[in-house]
Every structure is written in C-alpha cells, then in structure tokens.
Amino acid sequence: MTAISNRPAVGGSKLNLYGGWKVAFWFLLPALIGFVVFYLVPSIRGIYLSFTDTNLLSGRGEVIGTENYSELLQDDLFWNAIKVTAWYVLINIVSQTIIAVLIAVMMDRLTKSAFIRGVVLLPWLIPNVVVALLFVWLLDPNLGYVADVFGWFGIDSDFFTSTTAVIPTIAGVNTWRHMGYTALLIFAGLQTIPGSLYEAAALDGATEMQMLTRITIPLLRPVLALVLVVTVIGSFQVFDTVQVATGGFGGRPGGPVNASRVIYIYIYEKAFVQSQLGYASAMSVMLLVVLMGITYFQLKILRAGESDLSS
C-alpha cells in the first residue's frame, strides 16, 4: 500500500489514486440521501416533536416547551413501563448470556460441526411474529404441549395470561430466539483464545470447570462486553413478541392489565392509539438518553477495549 503512494504519480497527482471528495461524493450520495432523509432529519424532527403537542389525526401541534417531559415524570404508566422493561431486560440478558456462554464453550470443546452451529442459529432467523405464535400455542394453558411438561414439575400453567409470569415467559421466548446467535458471537471470541493455554492447564491437571472460570471467562471479557452492549440495547426494544403474544386471542397488547406493557408498547399506544405524537416522541427521547447512558456505563465498567491477554 505504501509502496504505491511512494511511487511517482501516474497520470496526475497522488490524490487520484484515492479519489478525494469529488469521487467519494458520487459513491456516498445514495447512502447519504438515505441517511439524511431517514435517520438524521427524523432524529432532529423527533426531538422537535417532543416539545410539541402534535396530534396524529389532526397533524397539527404547537410548541409547548418541556410540558411533555414534566407530564412524563408524573405518569405512573411511564414508570410502570420502565419497571416492566427493566425487569424484562434483566431476566432476558442474564438467562440468554449464561446459556449462550455455555453453548459456545460446549461447541468449542466438543465439536466444530457446522451443522450444529447452523441449527443453533435457526431461531434467530425466524420472524418474531412466528416465534411468538409458536410459543403461545406451546404454552397454551389448555392444550399446550410444553405447558403440560411444565405441569409435571408443578409449574403453574398460566404463562402469557398471568401478571407475574408474562414477563419471564416473554424473556424466555426471546432467550430461545437469541441464545444461538449470541452463542455464535461468543464462539467467535473463543477462537481468539490461544489453545496452548488450555493445553498447559490440562497438563497441570486443571478441570474443565477451572479452565472455564480461570481462562475462558477472563479472556472472553472484551468480546462479552461488546456482546452485552449489543444485546442489552436490543433487549430494551422488545416489541413484536409482546404485541403478538399478548395482543391476539382476545387479549390486549401489554396485558394482562399492564404487566407486559414495555416501553415500546406504551410509546406505540400513545402515538398510534391515542394519537399523542408529541408525548410519544418525548418518551422516545427519554429511551434514547437511557440507552446512551447504559451503553456508556457498560463500556466503562466492562473495559471493553482492553484485553487481559496482553497484560
């Protein structure tokens, strides 16, 4: 690469080799239009809308300052949504991450089979709507096959219809959908750990469990940190599964009562059922701020950029 730029310029200046703005502009133009029209301007407009009382149906609204935000802070349903979402994220992330690490380590130690990796990934490629319906059926209190199996162990057969079970159930369904994908990301990280470490440990008589806690987990930390940042952000945005699993069959999305009304469901309801776009936008801005804060702290706490290998 450097050899080329050191050569005497061919047919003009060195700049031509690397284009410059005049060339880059045409390459970037379509994507830039897409970004500006569907990401940048909407972001600014979203923040603007949050300071207005814009109504979906009339399409009109006036600037009302920070009224939406002060109303939001006193809205019990908003705090309920935050609480429900946080509870969902906690259960989903903990179960998904633990299972994914176990799957990844098992695949790494037992088999490199591409078939097994493929099967493990399959649920991640299936539409959320399909996954939700599969599990509403499997967990149906009357006829559900899996509900029966849980019944043998004395676990109550109300899943999507119980105020206490609905969030753990949805978290479990999404764990099923995402554990293989997460496992593959972690599996890729495992491949970067030198095999010689395990050989040395095995010679010293270390058990698999010791290798897992003393070698694998510490050296996996940077990958794990990035995976956690991505999955936590994704987990906060749960919508499809809740909408489909609680909204069909005579139910109300976010139900029973408000037990599964996660933040996305509440924003959707405010914007498209109650037509309060301004208020919904204010909630979206709050969500963005919360996600940015969480990401920042995660990267800080988990020291994502540093590896233990070099130290």
Next chain:
Amino acid sequence: MTAALRDMAGRKEVSRAARMGRGVAWALLVLLMIVTLFPFYWALRTALTTNPDLFAPGGAEGLLPPDPTDVNFKRVLGRATDAEIQEGSGRENSASFDYLLGLKNSVIIATVIAIGQVFFSALAAYALARLKFKGREAVFFMFIAGMMLPPIFILIPNLLLMRDMPTWLFGDANSGWLNTYQGAIAPFFLMTPFAVFFLRQFFLSINRSLEEAALIDGANHFRIFRSVILPIASPQLVTMGVLAYVTAWNEFFWPFVVAKDPEVAPLTVTLNAFSVQQPGTQPDWSGLMSGTLLAALPVILIFAAFGRRIVDSIQFSGIK
C-alpha cells in the same frame, strides 16, 4: 475410542470425571437441538390435525397427528372448499388468512430492499474503505451513530414523512405513501448503517493490489468498483443480501405502522392480524400453525441454502 481420546489429549489418562463431563456436555447439546427444533415439529403436527380433532379429548397429546390431513394447508393457501374450511376449522365462518397475498407482498418488499440496500451500501462502503477524502472519519462515525438509534425514535417522524409524500413523488393526496409498497420499502432501500459498516469491514480485508494495478492502468474508481470489487466481493455481497432479505422479511413494526392494508402488508403483519381475529377460547390453532409454518418456510429455505455463509458472517461480525 477411549484410546484415541487419550492419544488426542496427549495425556496419560483421561480421568473418569472428565469423560463423564464430556458425556453430560454431549447430552446437553442434544437437548439444545431438541429444544431448538421441537417447536417447529409441534407446529407441523398441529397443522396436520383439524381443529375439531385437536380439541377432542387427547387430540393435542401424542407426538403424531391422530388423523393427518392437508386441509389446513389448503385453507391458508385458499384452495379449500367450503366443506373443507368447516372441516379444518370446525366453524362455519372462521377468520381467514390469505397466505399467497402476504407471500407476494413479503417477496416484493424484501427483494427490493435487499437489492437496493446492498448495492447502495456497497457504494458507500467502498468510499469509506478505499477512498481518501476530507471528512471520511466523520461520515463513518455518523453512520455508526445511526446504528445506535432506537428504531422507534425515528419511526414516528418517518411515518409523518411517509404520510406527507407529495403527489409528484407518486404520493396519494390524502395518505402519501401510507399503505404502499414504496412506503414499506423506503427507509431500508438506500442504506442501513449496519450494511455499510458490515461491507466496509469486508472491503478493508480485500487485498489492494488488484485495484492498484487497475488504477495505474488508468481505470477510474467506478470501473474498479464494477469490474474489480464487485466480482471479488460477490460472496460477501450475497451474504449481506441474504441478511438484508431475512431482516426485511422478519420486519414487523414498520409495516405494522405504515402498511397494514392487506393489499400491501407483508406476512408478518397479516399473520398477526389473523391471530388478533382469533377468539380467546378455542382459537383456530390448526389454521394458525399452518400459516405460521408457511410464513417461516421461505426463511427456512434460505437458511438451508445459505446457512453456512450466515453462520460465518456472524462469527466474522463477532470478531470485528
């Protein structure tokens, strides 16, 4: 077998505990396969049973369908007679699900999105990976920042934009691009930050020497992109296309908001509408599971054809 294991590990003796541990781990892996695949099997078993049979005593027990039938698939494919509809659903007026219409819409939306997104994102990725210009880092950072935006944050303004699309851009005077294919496609057509990022990583890993030879021969960057980069990167472009296709196929929220009309709604939206029409007691599980399986079928076929590539690409994105 044990002897081979010992040799492989290069140890004097594989302890009993270690062997047992491996056994347990294999058992867990098999259990994982079953947990992953069983829901699909159970959906198939349900789809092959009529709804009255399902609700008969013991009808939803046992691994095999009590009286296998294709009438439910016929129903969602719109090929069933009135008698068959009643036989399958157990009702005279059951909610219906037009699979073929939803399939057509999903195919149109996902195909156009995948082609446009990959092509335009590849152009941008080439500039970000290969060209040098002032502000390159700033543009790249901006795209990455776009990846962090929660979709709902930009969804409301984008919906207003769709509604306000003027007539000179083929918008309806009252509803703009609402309930049109272009509305369902637009936000994903020109780029997604992920596609640009993903392809840029790929382009960075392509050896530069070929392009440089072409440049010295006087080719311009557009020719290089077309006749050097596109052929070399075609496997990766196909991978990204498959990912974009599956993501577009699975998308629910955006079409749920802008393209609810069954004439343009993709399968995810019409399948959800089908389940919303179901009563709380004795819903048409047979019909639902046939529709559900058929809605997942294209993704499963894509997976069968490209699974290896998708797995590799995810591991690639895991390392980067």
